[in-house]
């Protein structure tokens with residue numbers, strides 16, 4: 131085994147030994163570090179200064195109690211977190227997730243991914259992630275507001291426009307960001323609008339931010355296909371999820387001439403051979419906050435199936451996982467490949483297991499990994515920060531154009547790195563290397579901090 135492969139193995143062992151129960155974090159560290167060996171080999175200095183050991187240790191982790199009262203007057207206690215992973219190239223930046231599954235392993239995995247994703251955008255943002263095991267499902271607006279206010283009453287000490295700028299993620303959309311920002315402003319007594327992104331348009335939000343991750347994913351896919359002389363026109367697309375990322379991925383895919391035949395939530399999926407009617411999905415999910423099952427009750431051509439995993443059994447040309455982590459395992463990957471899928475691009479964070487990714491690569495499926503393909507959301511968040519700092523608002527078209535330019539650059543840089551390091555179609559390696567070099571060189575320049 132080469133010296134640098136051994137170095138990577140030693141760091142992976144260290145991560146396992148330190149936090150044996152943090153499986154998601156171990157997996158993402160493995161996914162990144164095993165692909166950057168060629169860069170380590172040409173830069174032995176990284177090992178001398180223990181750069182990888184530093185990268186896998188968050189700069190700071192905060193956990194805190196979040197007490198709040200529900201509508202019945204009962205006291206509830208949740209756990210809040212903020213993982214500040216790496217600030218070498220800018221203030222920590224990354225979403226807040228409210229979901230019962232939230233724990234430190236998941237947040238460290240997301241924060242680690244975020245560091246590299248943010249680097250890929252070419253914008254000056256470091257990486258972080260946070261959230262709570264609070265479940266917004268079934269809660270009233272007042273309960274969500276009380277929870278958000280209590281959460282921010284502690285979080286405000288750790289964030290700021292020049293230190294750490296959270297945004298939304300699963301379970302945190304425009305409503306939650308509004309409540310969080312209101313409480314922050316009240317405590318700080320200052321209009322620091324660049325402290326949170328994903329804000330409403332009347333108080334510092336950016337046009338296109340809502341659409342950005344889904345649109346960005348499709349701009350990335352468009353580049354992948356164009357490189358092979360192909361396009362989205364006439365393709366059958368399977369999408370999972372029915373949240374922010376999924377909805378706007380479906381919208382842009384339809385605009386590009388594709389037929390999207392599925393969407394899902396954590397209970398099940400709908401298959402509509404006529405193509406998903408997005409107005410109905412938006413009404414159910416964005417307005418009524420209902421279950422996707424109701425789609426089939428309203429659209430006669432659609433079928434509803436219990437269980438979200440079944441979505442990967444639907445025959446398609448392109449699969450876009452946009453719900454959550456680990457939704458495609460090896461078994462689902464095999465079904466997708468056997469059914470003739472040609473391209474898989476990730477809207478969600480780490481929706482494919484490592485075994486699934488390995489199977490795509492062995493089967494020569496075109497694969498757009500999350501940290502590159504879904505970077506449009508955070509890139510537009512950084513554009514929101516710029517507009518806040520300049521006290522300007524760009525038009526929808528201006529932001530959308532910048533977003534498309536950023537996604538094209540991410541694709542080109544990942545592709546160029548993949549080619550340079552000898553595996554031209556391996557965008558996992560290309561994206562990881564392209565992202566790593568920028569963060570690593572900034573850390574080297576800043577000394578032992």
Ligand code: NDP
Pocket residue numbers: 298299300301302343371372373374375376394395396397438452453454455457477478479480504505507508
């Ligand atoms: P939302 O909360 O808006 O939507 C999440 C969707 O996924 C919902 O339909 C939800 O269904 C479904 N879902 C959640 N958990 C599961 C599960 N265990 N199994 C199946 N379906 C599930 O979140 P977003 O759309 O914002 O985020 C989706 C993914 O994209 C996440 O991985 C997130 O980290 C990632 N991402 C989001 C960005 C953004 O800008 N929003 C940016 C980059 C990445 P249900 O309603 O039943 O919970």
